Amino acid sequence: MPPSSPFGVYLHVPFCSVRCGYCDFNTYTATELGGGASQAAYARTAAQEIALADVELRRRGLAGREVSTVFFGGGTPTLLPTADLASMLASVRDTWGLASDAEVTTEANPDSVGLEDLVALREAGFTRVSFGMQSAVPHVLATLDRTHDPERVPQVVAWAKRAGLAVSLDLIYGTPGESVQDWRASVAAVLALEPDHVSAYALTIEPGTKMHARVRRGELPGVDGDDQATKYEVVDDLLEQAGYGWYEISNWARSPEQRCRHNVAYWRSHDWWGIGPGAHSHLAGTRFWNVKHPRAYAQRLEDGELPIQETEALTAEQVADEQVLLGIRLVEGLPVEGRAARAQLPAMVQEGLLEPGAAAAGIARLTRSGRLLADTVVGRLVA
Incomplete structure (x- = not known):
């Protein structure tokens, strides 16, 4: 890194x-x-x-x-x-x-x-x-x-x-x-x-x-x-x-x-380390999270161990889906990759969910109506 x-x-x-x-x-x-x-x-x-x-x-x-x-x-x-x-x-x-x-x-x-x-x-x-x-x-x-x-x-x-x-x-x-x-x-x-x-x-x-x-x-x-x-x-x-x-x-x-x-x-799916009971972290495509209760958390550390409860290595498909799920929320919009996903853009522009100018350049940028229906937009882009 x-x-x-x-x-x-x-x-x-x-x-x-x-x-x-x-x-x-x-x-x-x-x-x-x-x-x-x-x-x-x-x-x-x-x-x-x-x-x-x-x-x-x-x-x-x-x-x-x-x-x-x-x-x-x-x-x-x-x-x-x-x-x-x-x-x-x-x-x-x-x-x-x-x-x-x-x-x-x-x-x-x-x-x-x-x-x-x-x-x-x-x-x-x-x-x-x-x-x-x-x-x-x-x-x-x-x-x-x-x-x-x-x-x-x-x-x-x-x-x-x-x-x-x-x-x-x-x-x-x-x-x-x-x-x-x-x-x-x-x-x-x-x-x-x-x-x-x-x-x-x-x-x-x-x-x-x-x-x-x-x-x-x-x-x-x-x-x-x-x-x-x-x-x-x-x-x-x-x-x-x-x-x-x-x-x-x-x-x-x-x-x-x-x-x-x-x-x-x-x-934007950058790296961070979460400190504390139940805190989540993300590093280089891997997610992990700590034990939840403060007593268990403190005991692990007293024993000289990281208090990680579980780790998940993200697949390429999960990474791609999360980039859509999270990236679509930002005002800059999301560059849309793949023919099938791009084919969804004109209809969502017509429905008032995406800004037309951005969509013409292959970027999904939410209108205010799109912000209210962001989950719908995500579902159609990752389907």
Whole structure:
């Protein structure tokens, strides 16, 4: 692997103060964890995996690349002391080196950081913070089991900007009981704060979550696809009018420089190593993922072993299909290879799913209608 090829690092912090009703991520509250999984020792545990990962990269002949992007996700990474997050970033820097223009992001809840924390993160080398705002409407936040006061969001955004961090705000649309007017109010609240980047995700209600149980019992209505499509059009219109450009189906930035480079690397199937319980990695056409529970994860590392649960070597067909599945999501579009796939383009242009000029050049670039039906486009291109 050439030293110039991109290499990212994802650090999963699996701790939350409260489990949101819609969340099916690999996260744990203190009562769910029980004994044997120390939040206080987590930075040291992650450093152990980084050290073993370096040995494995050298064994595979994949060492020698500086890290171009780092992303702390969760969970709520900022539940850890800022010094611990700085220590984990230092482990990455000391082991692999950071590119001079490296993008370093942490997710945060609005009620999990103060000005001093954000200043300390910037001084430690972080460049971005992504706040889980989700909504500006109290009853929507209550349905999602979000604990922060919406009035806290302007304060933490101002603090982050003062600290010199780029700011992204995350929204969720389609929550049961959320009206289109509620959604417009949330998007307007985001625009008033002038973040550098906005993510807006359609709510999915996953089996096994508290919200799924509430829907099953009839306490909440289920997701309405037409309602979500309307709300996607609303956010796309309002962000475009405010000067934000979409670059991935669920993501908008004020300029190309403000796009989340770490996530773009996922969609372009670049290499990354995922640190933490349940974290996924991708290296040179091979996927692997760690054991999920923090206790099992920590024990593997204490035993001097990488905590990998399973490895999958991708076939050429899987690689090609994933390039379509992920690449079609980006604003640049996807060069379409193969006579059968190219034969699909004119019909999808006629149906309003693809942009005509790009399709004429053999590139599948989604229209807004195509973004709403991206799975349909993918199915037809890989059939």
